Structure formats: C-alpha cells, structure tokens
Amino acid sequence: MSQAPDLPLWAALLVSLLVVAGAGVAFLGSLGLVRLRSFYSRVHAPSLGATLGAGCILIASMICFSVLRSRPMVHELLISLFVTITTPVTLMLLARAALYRDHAEGRTNVPPLPKRRPEGAGPGEGTT
Amino acid sequence: MSALILGWSLTLAQLLLGLAMGCAVLRLLRGPRAQDRILGLDTLYVNSMLLLLTIGMRSGATLYFEAALIIGLLGFVGTVALSKFLMRGEVIE
C-alpha cells in the first residue's frame, strides 16, 4: 500500500474527519438496508450515502486536492450535482414499481392506487 | 505524520465503505423481492462511487475521478432500466 499524500496537518485532519464521517454515514445508510424490515422503509436508506455521505467525502476530496494542487479543485461539485439529480429518479421509479407490483399481487398493506378523487386516501400501514 | 493520519483514516473509511457495500450485497443476495435486489445494487453503486473517491484521495491523483463521475452521472441508468422493467415488464416501450 502506497503512502497517502502529504497534506498540511490541518487539512489532513479535516479531510480524515470528513472522509470517516462520510463513510460512516454511508455505512449507516447501507446498514438500514439490512436492518429495516419493509421494502418501503429500506428505500430511504441509500439516500444517506447519496447525500450526507457523498457530501462529506466530496468535500474532503475537494479540500484534499485543492491543497495538494494549491488551486481550487471543485469538479467534485459535478458529482454531487449529478448524484442529487439522478438518485431521486431511481428511488422514485423503484418505489413506484414496487407499489404497483404489490398491487398486482393483491397485497393489502399498501395504499390504493390513485383515483381522481382521493377518497380517504389516508396513511397506509407501511410495514409488512 | 499527516500522511499517516490520512492514510489510517482513509483505510478506515474504505473499510466502512466496504462494510456498507457488504450490507448492500447482503440485500442483493437475500432479496426477498426483486425490488430489494435492485435497491441493493443501487446502494452498491453509490457506495462504490464513494470508495473510488477515497482511492483517488489516497493516490493523490485525480485520474480516478472520471470513474466516480461516470457512476454519478450514469450509474442510475441501470437502476432505471431495472425499475422500469419491474414496473412495465419492458425497458423501452
């Protein structure tokens, strides 16, 4: 394993903190994937990694390279932008697909499919 | 010294991300339903992106950035296709 880059101590500390925090958040999110019991609950889990986790690590990366190169390196912003835009698309599509599947299979613990007037469309029981 | 700190913390971060990926794969393997597996894959993608970033930081080179960027920008395509397949039974109508 090669040596990590030589940063000033403050930067190293900051970067380390952010990186570990980010990874920790991502891990927590993924842990949710294992621990939460219903699918619809689990869908929330990856957004931890995609938001705070990614944010921390991307900021860490920005700091790290900006310090290394002695000039602002902010292209990580692009990643955060793209992740922010695309993650909802996937989760949304997935959750809704699951909803329709559950309906098609006649599961009762999901809310009814949309109709024109929301007749008592109250909260459904989200657990299985 | 700072390299050591950074090195250790990056190792720790990689370990944590590895565990995160492990959780995702657990879901991927266990299911029980297709949507769970897809969710696992999506999470796996996000976690790998973060892992790539930590590898990049360790190397001190921005060469690995594009790989992470690809996951960020295009990683969702696979999941979208999978979700749409679940929803509609076909990917492109």
Added chain:
Amino acid sequence: MEMVLAIGIGIFAGSGVWLLLRPRTYQVIVGLALLSYAVNLFIFSMGRLRVDSPPILKPGSVGDAALIADPIPQALVLTAIVIGFAMTALFLVVLLAARGRTGTDHVDGRES
C-alpha cells in the same frame, strides 16, 4: 493482494464455467459474462499488481517502465472488454431467437 485477486479470479471463472455447463441459455450467458470478468482480470494480473502507479505520464516526460503499471495488459483487457461486450450482445439475441423458434430455453433447442 495477489492472493485475494487470484482467489477472486478463480471464483469468477469457476462460477462462470459452472453456468456454462448448465442447460439453460440464460445460465450460459451469465456464465459467459462471469468468465469474461475472470479472463479480463487474469490478463490484467499478467502485468503484476501495482497500486497508485497508473500508466499515465506527466506531460513532457519520458516514462520509466519500472515505476508504472504495465500498460500492455491494460490495453489488451480493453480490447477484450469490448469484444466481450459485443459477444454478450450477440449471444443474447441468438438465445432470444432460439427461444422464440424452438419454444424452449434449453441450449440444445429441445428439452432432453
């Protein structure tokens, strides 16, 4: 690292081959994909393992082969990846056509 990668290659190859020997076309295509991962990693490993030394030069410099990862296996893997992708696509379509024409997904085009 070498040991881990070697085991990984072996597992991918073994899983791939197991699937290749199965009777269902879909199993075969997944097997081919797994096998190609294994082969790509194998080719890659022929350049030996280097961490943090990608074969990319500093602008204006003459490279030193001793300091960077061997670029040739990487170039070979790139070609292999592309060809592997193409072949997966091809086999997929053939298996679909076979499924349509024979009414079975058995590799021999008939249930045996």
Added chain:
Amino acid sequence: MRSTLVDHLVILPILLPLAVGAAMLLFDERRRVLKATLSITTLLALLAIAVTLAVFANAVPETDISSIIVYPLGSWPPPFGIVLVSDRLSAMMLVLTAVLGCSAMTYALARWHKAGPRFHTLFLLLIAGLNGAFLTGDLFNLFVFFEVLLAASYGLVLHGSGTARVKAGLHYIPINLVASSLFLVGVSLIYGVTGTLNMADLARLIPALGDQSRTLVEAGAAVLGVAFLVKAGMWPLSFWLPTTYAAACAPVAAMFAIMTKVGVYVILRLALLCFGEDAGASADFGITWLYYGGMATLAFGGIGVLASQSMSRLAGYSVLASSGTLLAAIGTSNSAVISGALFYLASSTFALSAFFLLIELIERGRDAGADVLAVTMEVFGDAEDDAEEEEEEIGIAIPATTAILGGAFVACTVLLAGLPPLSGFIAKFAMLSALINEAGAIPFAHWAFVVLLVGTGLASLIAMTRTGIRSLWVPAEGTLPPVRAVELIPVGALLFLCVAMTAVGGPAMRYMEATAQVLHWPSEYASDVLGTSTTRSMRPATTP
C-alpha cells in the same frame, strides 16, 4: 524493406475488404447491383493481390527465406509494433481465401445475398478477418482477427435465419466464445512470462527460457493450443462443427471450408515457429498430441461421413476428416509430409467448398425427409424383391442441369475420396509417399496414419456413392431444381482448379515443398522479421 508498392500490397487484403464493406453500410439495402459489383470487383482485386504476393514470395530460390515481406504497422519496429508478415504460407492462404471468396460470392449473387440484411458487408469483413489472421505476425493481433472472422462467421451462419441456423448458432457461438477465452488466457500467460506478443520474438525467446518460465509458457501454449484446436475441429473438440456447417447457407458453408484451416494454419505456424527443432527444451512440444489427435479426428471424420444421412452433414464430417489429416500431418513434423499436407490443404479446401455449393443445388427442390427414408429402406429393405421385377432397359435422358450436377458430384466424390484423376489423389499420394518413405523403419503411428488416410478415403467413397446414387440416380419425381448458371460457374471453377492442380501438379507441389522447407527454419524467419528496420526515426514528429 523492398519496394513500396509491394509493401503496401501486404495490407490491402485486410484493408480493401474492410473499407469496401464499411462503405457499403452507407448505401441503402436495396442497391443490390451496386453492392454486387463492388463485392465482386473487390474480391477479384483481392485474388490478384494474393496471387501477386504468392508470386513474390515464390520469386526467390527455395533455399532462401528472405522473400518474406514484413510490414510494420504504424512504422513501429518489430517486436514492438504489430507486423504483418507475408511469406509463402500466408500468401497461399490468401489465395485460397480469395478464390473461395470469389466463388462463394458469385454463387450468393443468385439468391442468397438477398436472404438477409448486410450480407455483403458481413462477407467482406469475414474475408478481411481471414486475411488478417493469415498475415499477422502478432499473437494478440491474431486474437483480434480471429474475433473478426468469428464475429463475421456468427453473422453469416445465421444469415437467412431459420430454426436450424439459430439452433446451430446456439452451439457454435458459446463454444467459440469459450475458445476465445482460452485464447486470451494463453496469450496473456505467454506475455506474462516472455514480455512479448510478437511471434518471431517469441521464437527467439523461447529457447533461452528458464525452467519454471518454460513450464509456464508451455502451459500458456497448451491452453492456446486447445483454443486453436477447437477452431481446427480436432476430436473431441469438434462436435459442434458438422451441425453448424450443415446449417449454414451454401455460400457461407463454402466460405467456411477455410475456417477450420485457419486453426490449422495457426497451429502449423506456431508449432514450427515457436516449438520447432530450434526451441531448445521445448522442441516438438505437444507435437505427439497433435499427431494422435489428428488421427482421432480423421477417424471420427470418416465414421461421421459414413453415419451421415444428409449430404450437408456428410460434408461437415468431411471437413473434420480434412482437418484431422492436416493436424496429423503437422504432428509428423516431417517436412515432406507437411508439403504434401499443404497441397492437400489447398485441394481439400477447393473440393469442400465446391461440395457445399453443390449440395444446395442438388437438394434444392428435394424433400428433406426423403433422405432418411431412403437410407433406411436401403439398409433394411430386401434388395432381392426389387430385383425380381422386370426393368426397363432403356436409359433415361438426363436434363443438362442434372448431368452437370451429377458430373460435379462425381468430381467431388473423387476429390474427397482421394481418387484419381483429381488433385485429391495427388495430395494423398504426396502424404502417403512421404510417410512410407520416412527414413529408417516406418514407425507404427505412420502405419496407423496410412491406414486411416486410405480408410477415410474409402469411407468417403462409400458414403458419397450411397448419397449420390440416392439423390442423383434414383428417378426423382417432381420438377427440376431451378439452378442458375451463376451458381454453376463457381462450382465449375473450383473443380477446374482441382483439375489444374493435378495437371500442373509439379509447380504447385514445388511451391508447397518450398513452403514446408522454409517453415522448418524458424530462426531465419525470426531474424528476418525482427531485423526489419523502420523509418521511425525519420517520421514527421515534432517533440512538444
């Protein structure tokens, strides 16, 4: 480096079909006449180029090797860059490819080129792939061209669609994909040990390898060998072959007659170059396996030929028999046998190609199920009963088409069985004569090979007469097969070549002898290739 013109000529067999094939993608599917004209012109040009290269390769005395042309692509000197190498063997294979290409394409113009989209491009790219495989002097580039020709062949096997073709593709493709994986494993292993991909460089390096490195290189070579043998159709790696060839449409199958020969070519080239007499401790590596494997293939081919109900399967098994013959001949590592085998290679390629074209013409309009019934009747029916009935003793006038088809069929029979007067006999004679005239006592394996060669010839004769009588002599009901002249011309041309090879067997055989002789001087080849200088230092580059 020689004259510039000839130098660039070497790459044309690859580039010309590639560019024309690509250009045809820009034209609409319906512009058939244009495409046909382009294809035929290209193929004829390729034939001319190939013949020029062969003439050039043969222009020096047999004892001189330096007639090989080395073409360093990108002006990078070997062993670093990819080189194309044209010598007698390559040039001969190019000629064969071009001849087959011309005839199969001509044949296809009658109907088959309309049977699916982009036939011309697929076909020309197949030619490009074949030519590339024959010309390249680089192991990985060989892989790439193998993939090109395989990819084209996948497309062509499926050309015309239909259940049988799709089912055949379902076997053909995965088997070859696995073989390609083996190819990659072998090549990379060899690279990992030797650090080179250039075949000539490899020949230079192998004799000096250390013990453990040698073992690893041999492992790589063995895996590589299995990959090639799958393509060459060695038993027991060849069960996919008859089905695939039988399923392919006629012009494609005719072109496929050279596909197994690519495997054989590579084995011949690499076995003698890298594991020849100069290879030190690795000399003759695997050669025994080749010998016995080849004979097993030959035997299996013969058995299959006898067991075939349909003509196309018979032809497929004949391909195996031909492969087996060649592999076993290489396995003898006897220069005289190999020169005979090279003659046989050319002859059997033409013959099989013609036969594949012919089968379709004969079977056209015939009931497919009739074959099975006829054989069963023949075997189990009581011939005595038929003899009782009074029979008409006036011959029936055969329509010209049938007569021509019949004549061509007889020619094919004679060729496949190795009977006079066509080139099959000369080829077998050359090999048998070399085997029997081996210096010292004739080894047992040689006897076995002799028996197998003769035996498979006999098997072919029996099977071919059986099937020929059934399809050409048994009074057929129904209409005549609609055969067009443009379909008969290529068959005739291929058979004519076989006649020519008999009549002017001398020069042809001399070429083969020189080829075989030169193949046994790997070190000369290597130094010729590696000694090629490039004008790289003068290339117009400005250092930034």
Added chain:
Amino acid sequence: MSDGFLLLVVLTLPFAGSLLAVFLPTNARNTAGILAGGISVTCCAILAWLYFAAPAGVPVWLRLDWLPMLGLDFTLRLDGLAWLFAVLIYGIGTLVVLYARYYMSSEDPVPRFFSFLLAFTGSMAGVVLSGNLIQLVFFWELTSLFSFLLIGYWHHNNTARDGARMALTVTATGGLCLFVGALLIGRIVGSYDLDEILNSGDLIRESSLYAPALVLILLGTFTKSAQFPFHFWLPHAMAAPTPVSAYLHSATMVKAGIFLMIRLWPVMAGTDLWFYLIVPTGLLTLLVGAYSAIFQQDLKGLLAYSTISHLGLITLMIGLGSPLALIAAIFHTMNHAIFKASLFMAAGIIDHETGTRDIRKLSGLYRALPYTGTLAMVAAASMAGVPLLNGFLSKEMFFAEAVADHTGSLLDDSLPYWATLAGVFSVTYSLRFILNVFFGPPAKDLPREPHEPAHWMRFPIELLVLICLLIGIVPNLTVGSPLRNAARSVVGPELPPFSLSIWHGFNLPLLMSVIALCGGIILYMLLRRYLASGVEGPPLVRELKGQRIFEKVLATISWQWARALEHALGTRRLQPQMRLVVALAVVAGLSPFYVRGMVGTGDLAGTPLPPGFALLWAIGIACGIGAAYQAKYHRLAALVLLGGAGLVSCITFVWLSAPDLAVTQLLVEIVTTVLLLLGLRWLPQRIEDVYPTRPPPSVLFRRYADLAIAVAVGASLSFLAYAMMTRPLPTSVSRFFVERAYTEGGGTNIVNVILVDFRGFDTMGEIVVLCLVALTVFALLRRFRPAEESIETPAQQRYQDAFDDAEPDRAPGETIRDYLLIPRLIMLWLFPVIGTFAVYLFMRGHDLPGGGFAAGITLSIGFVVQYMASGTRWVEDHLRVLPLRWMGLGLLTSAFTGMGSWWFGYPFLTSHFQYVELPVIGKVPAASALLFDLGVFALVVGATVLILIALAHQSLRSTRSARAMEGE
C-alpha cells in the same frame, strides 16, 4: 511424330473423344458411334504401326514431367505385354462399339454411353501403358470409376445401381490397397518407375516389406479380377448393358488384375508366399466359378460365373511361378477375351431379340436364330476347350502345367485332379448354354418374337469366332509372334521352349481333356432334370450369396456401426461438448506442470493487502457465486448480482492503477445491464423444474462432475494467476511504449496511445468486431419471432392498462405517463449533459483516461436514456439516429486515417502529431490518432445504439402484430 508421342495419342484420343461425346445431343447415336469407333480403329492402327515400326524387344517410351519431386513422371511404356493387352482393349473395343451401336435403343441417350465407354477404354489403356507404378494405380482407379458409371448406366434400375455400387466399392477398395502396395514397392526400390522396379526383383523379394506389399497388391488384383472371395461383384455387374459386359468382363476391367500380376511377375513371383497366396485363390475361384456357372438361370449370369472361373484359371497359372505357366496364362487371357466377348454379344442378341435372358424361358432358338446360334456354339465350344478352337490350346497348356511339378506340396500334387474337375464343369455349363437355349422345343411366351439381328450387329461375333477358329487351327501363324513378344517382356529374352500346335501326341493333358469332355457331357445329362426344375442358384452353396453378405456387411459396418460409433464418440448436444472443451483446456494447461514439475510461487514481494480490498473481494465472490446460484430461477437476481461482480472488478481496476479499464468496464457494465433487460422481456417465465423432487442419480452425478470441472478451472486459473503475479515482470516490450508514448506517440495516457497508435491495428479489428456483431444482431432481429408466451404485452402493462380503463376518469396509459412524468423530464435534460461528458471523455483520451470507445459508449447511453424515458416512437420522431451511417463512417474514418500515412510514404497507421499554435487559444494538439479515435467513437456509438435499438424495436413490432391479429 515420335513413337512415344504416338503412345500419347493412343492414350489421350479416347479421353478426348469422351469429352467430345458429352457435348453431343442426346439422340446423336450414329455420330457418337462413329466417333467412338473411329477412335478405336485409329488406336488399333497406331498400335499395329508401332508393332512393326518399333524395334523388337525395346519398349517404346514417353516420359513427361509431372511431379518429379514425388518420383511421379508421366511415363508411357509399350512392350510386348502392353501391346498385346492394348490390342485386346482397342480391338475388342472397336467391335463392342459396333455392336453397341445396334444394341442400344435409339431412345437411349447413347452419347453419354459412348462417352463413358471411351473414357473407360482410355483408362484401361492407361493401366497397360503406364511406365510408372503410381501412374498405373491412377488409371487403375479410373477404370473402377468409369466402370461404375458404365454398369450404372441404366441407373433408373435398382439392380444397375446396386451392381455399380458394389463393383465400385469392391474394386476401389482393392485399388486403395494396391495403392499402398505400390507405395511400399516404391520404398523398397526407391522409385516408382516400372523399368527400375522390373530391374529390382531381388531387392523386392528380399525386402522385409515384400510380404505386406505383395498382400496389398494382390488384394488389388484379386478384387479387380473377381477372385474368390471377392468375385461376387462381377455377376451383379451384369446389370450393365450387354456391350459393357462384353467389354468389361472379357478383355478389360477384369483383365487389369491379371495384367498387373503378369507385369509384376518377374519381380514378385517365385516365392512360396506368391505360390500359396495365388494358387489356392485361383483354384478356388476356378472351381467355385465353374460350379456356380452350371446352375445359373440367367444367360449372362452363366457367362459371368464362367468368366470368374476362367479368371481363376489364369490366376492359378500365374501363381504357379513357372515361365511356361505364365505363357499359358497370357495365351489364355487372350483366348478368353476373344471367346467370352463373342459369347456375351451372342447372349446380348438373344436378350435383345427375345426380351429375356432367363434360360428357363428360352428354348429351341436355333430355328429363329440359326446364324447366331451357330456362332454361339463355336464360341461355347472354345470355352469348353473343344479341339481346333483357341480355348482348347490354352487349356491343354494349363493341364500340362497342372501336371508339372512346382513346389511338390500336396496342393501342387493334387492340381491335375482339380483341373480336370474344372474342365468337367466348364463342359457342362457350355453344353447347358447351347442345348438349353438353341435346342429343344420352341419357346412359348417369349416377350418378343425373335429374328436374326441386323447384320452389323452380328458382325463382331462373326469376326471373333473366326479368330477363335484361326487361332485354334493355325496358332503359330496367327498369335505366335505377339505371344512370344509378350512373354519375352515378362519372362526375359530367353523363353523356355514351348510349342503352339494342336497336336502334342497322346499325353496326360490330352487324357484330362478327354475326361473333361466326357465327364462334362455325363454331368450335364445327370443334372438335366434338376436344372429343368428351375431352381435358382447352385446347390450346397445356394445360401451363401456373396452379394447378400456384402450388402449386409457393408450396411452393418458402414451404416449401423458407423452410426453407433458416431453416437458413442460424438454428441450433438452442447453440454458434453462444453464439458470436454473446458476439461481438456484444464488438462492441457496443467500438463506442463505434470511433465516438467511443479512451479512454486515467485520471489516478487507481495503487495500489502488493505482490508477494504479484502472486503471488496468478499463481496465480489459473494456476487459471483450468487449469480451462479440464482441464474436458473431468478434471472433478474442473477443479472443484478452479475452487475455487482462487474462493479467489483471495476473497482479492482481502479485500485490497481488501471483507470482506463475502470471507466470502460463501468460503461460497458451499464450498457450490458440494459441490454440483458431488453432481452429478458422476451424470455418468458421459466418452465417448471424438470425434476420437481430429487433429480435422478445420473443427473446428480453430472452436476457433481460439472462442479468438479468448475472447481478445477477456478483452481487452475487461480494458481496460474498467483504463480505469475508473484514472479517479477520480464523485460517487456512495454518499456518501448512507456518511453515513446509521449515523445513519439504524443500522448501521456500510455494505454490510449497503445490503443490508437502503437497497436492501433488491434483497435481497428476490435471495432470491426463490434460492427459485425451489431449487423448480426440487426439482421437476426429483423426476422425475430418471439416465443409464444411473450408475444403479448407484459402482464404489468396489461394490469395497469386495465386499471386505467376501469376507472371512469382515467384513460389507458395514464399510469405510465404519471410514472415517467418527472423522471422523463430529468432524463430529457440529461441528454446534452451526457453528450458533453462524452465529448469530454473523447478529448482527454489521449492524455488521460477516456478515449473514443468510452466516449462512444457514453453517448449511446445518452441515447438509450432517451429511449427509456420517452419511448421508441417519440425518440425517433425527434432524433434521427442512423446507426448504420455512424458505423460506416466511423469505420471509414479510422481506415482512411490509417491510409493517410501512405501519402507520406509510411506504412498504414503511421501516426502524425504536432501542436498547432492558434491565436488566443494557444497550443492545440493535432494528432492523426485523434482522428482515428474519432472513427472508433462513431462506430461505437453506431454499433451500440443499433444493438440496443434493434432490441427495443421488438416491443413495437409485437404490439403491431398483436394489433394486426386483433384486426383480423
């Protein structure tokens, strides 16, 4: 013209004529006849001229270059023996042509017949005139081939087909044996030249290869000359038109074997092996043939068996090894040819005139055919060995030789008895031929009313019978000289004393002749009743029908056994084949370790293992095994797990310094997922498990075997990879690339410079592969026929549409519109973003990870995203995607960039780069490699999009066809 060239004319004229006859119109009976006759007569004339012109005792020669390196020169050689046979061939040939002209019906496509006949004549001449043993074999096999065509001339008749096939199979098999025998002789002598061979008698006889060579050659001659037990093909060859029988079974085909034995007699005879191989064979053939001939009911069958018997007689005499016996053999060959030809022709006339050849139906024909009858009687008498006819002379010589002592063995001593017995038989069948056909009450119920045939049809018989008489009466005057010439060319210049006269005084041979004549008459009397009963075939051996046995054996070996073997040694199934390929690869790959000893791990220091990497591969392994486990029942799960495995290998690339690979692998991964999903649409639910409970043991065993193979592959590959990774890198060619990538390739990304410059040719091939696959996919999908179960729209869509339909306020399709409302918007706007990213990847490729391929895939993903978001119709209404154009242009761009270097006189693909100084902007790289990469980019976009879209279009097509079905 030299004599040698005259020989060439003699040989080639028939072939030329044959070729010419092919082109004659079907009804040109006379033209073809004149052509064939003219050629035969010309050849006879040339032979006659050569007889007188050429110096005696010295063969006439012609040698042309053919395959000198193989010891095969085209050599023609005419000595006394060859002359005698050549004259028989062409002489009788002329008569047969004349006869055939009248025999063959005018409706017959006679030119074909004459074409085959001429070719056969030429081949026979080739056999006797060859001065090279291989060349002799060459023509030998040709005679088999053309005789096949002649026998099968009436191929609409089953018997003709069977007869032809049998003759070909037997004689060609023998020919192949002869071929090997000839090769052995060549090895012994060191030459195939007949002169040299004939000078190497001692060498041959003393060689260790003498026995195999002799056996092989005799197999050739025995099959050709219909010796027991290979005789059975000959009677069945009678299905041929009678002129063919008359020709093949008198002077030619069957005499080829005799000729060769005589030819090689000087160098191979005289050993015990020769005697004991040939004499018993000849004797058995003589007796079996004669015995069988007696009981034939078919006229031509009788003659056929008598031919067999006479061939046995000749063979026997050759086998005796004495010069006198040999001379007798030559003499009898000649005599037999003459009388047998006439008898066949007579039989042909009978057949022709009465419409049958069945002896049981024929009777008293003398009244209707007095002239033919007389001729037949004379010829038959000659066959029976009646004095004053030629047959008598050679038979007397035979009897004399039978009595003489050769080896002193029991066989030798018993020969006179056997010879007499054969004589008895021959008298019996000759009598039967004459008495049953020409005498007795007039036949009733004949298919036709017999009349004397046209005079010219009878003329050949008259001539032949005349010759019989002439030879029989004045042998010395007529055949003395040619016979001696022929004998000299075999035995040598000094002939043993022998006399060609009718009367040798009262001696043992004469007594044997008398016994034979009387015995024959008595035997005929005894058998009359039996024969009249009309039983088919000879008693005792009736059940032993050669043809039946042959057919059965052939069918068993060449069909049933072959099929069983094919089945046992091969397979038509994929799995066993795959098993073999993989298992053999493992065995082959490991064999060097077995042979050379194990290879240990190398001494390269290992790379320290980060825990993250280990974890990563734990995941990879889980994904790999999971995919293998799930692929059968949970396709989607397997697909997702496969994606996981791909991701792991991608991260591995990043970890191990291969950013380019990671980028490419990731992109390919994404496209592959979409691709497989597009395909999954057409794979209906899996059929139920074949083995719902527990699979049978055989299946279980196969599974374990597969598992073993898989484990073996994995372990071997692991081992190899580990062994390699722990060994230092050799001095590799990559050093050259590393050092020159920037200075000469103009890029800092070495991998990319390799791909577009150093090894650009590989890349070119690679994009061709992609192009080909795309075209194939496109072509295959044009004819795509989905599985029954998947033609309908997927269940999900039906469910959702039904829901929309059922709700009063919703319209079908609203669900999907709502579903995609927001994602579609986002994906739409991503299109230019992805495009920009693709350009970015492309532009930086030469210096940093990226490149044409990655950019191409990226852009095609951009397209696919649009297809997913908005559907095929919508996208194609808005974007004109012309994948084939992209592909064509891409390929051409790459090719032409490579060709650009020709302009400067450099080989293909020689790159050129420089930095262009532009105002404001500064230095801009302008490398030809970039243009090459542009081609790659275009092709990849085109091919990938084509593949994906072709698959996507199937959904459209299926709704279209579903609609069409509803409409009907």
Added chain:
Amino acid sequence: MNRILTRILPHPKLFLALLAMWLLMNQSVSPGQILFGALVAFGGAWSMVALQPEPVRLRRPRAMITLAWRVFLDVFSSNFAVARIILRGRDGDRNAGFMTVQLDMTSHYGLAVLSIILTCTPGTLWVNYTSSTGTLLLHVLDLVDEEEWTRLIKERYERLLMEIFE
C-alpha cells in the same frame, strides 16, 4: 434581439450550464477551453432543440437561494434522524407509512424539483404523483404526525417552488 439570440443560441441557460460543466470537468478556464467548451455547449444546446422540452421559466433567484438553504438544512438534519431510526434496531421503522398530499403546483419542473428535494431528504420518499388530481403519495419513515409533514411540504417547499416556476 432576444429572438435573434434564441435563433442562434437556443436554451442559453443550458448553454451556460454546459459551459460551466465543461470548465469544471477540465478544471481550467484557459481561453482554449472556454472556446472549445462553448463549442460543445453550443452543440448541446442545439441538440436540445430536437428534443423539444417544455419551456422552463425561472424567476426569483432569492427564492431559489432560500429554498436551497432550507433543503440543505433539512437534508442534514434528516440524515441524523434517519440514522437514529436505523440504529434503533429491528423495528426502527415501526412508524413508517404512506401518506398523501394534495399539491397545488402544476409546473412539471417545480414538481421535479420537489421530487428531488423530498427524495433526497432521507426519511421522505416521493412514491407517486397523479397528475390528473395533483395527488402526491409519499412514504415517510417517521410518520408520527401526518399534518406536520403536509405542512412542511406545502409551506416550506411548494410555495417557494411555485414562486420560482409559476
């Protein structure tokens, strides 16, 4: 003037965004990169013409900033909230459930941004939106007070979004 500009350069905002993206990716603002980036962005903008997206109207930059800040805070805090739920154990999601919200916003872009915001915020998930009725179906991980969530969405986000997009 504006029309002429859109004739030459359609989607100027997209053009600027793409240019920015280009420069960010290349991490350079050299004239060469700007020129080339502009070229690429120009092509990108034109490619969007073919796809004919609904026109976007963006107003009130202040509202945008306010919204961004709110979202940032919410995402941050939600992360902790969800983390806590996950750490709570096996039945950490016992309060999870679906709820519906009646939206007044009709702008598709506004809805898109709202969906992004809600989905990005851990703990809330945009599940379904029925355009004909304007009903949004959400899944909330900690659904204790449904009113509270409705208020949050409608007042904290929807209002601002409507200001920006409508």
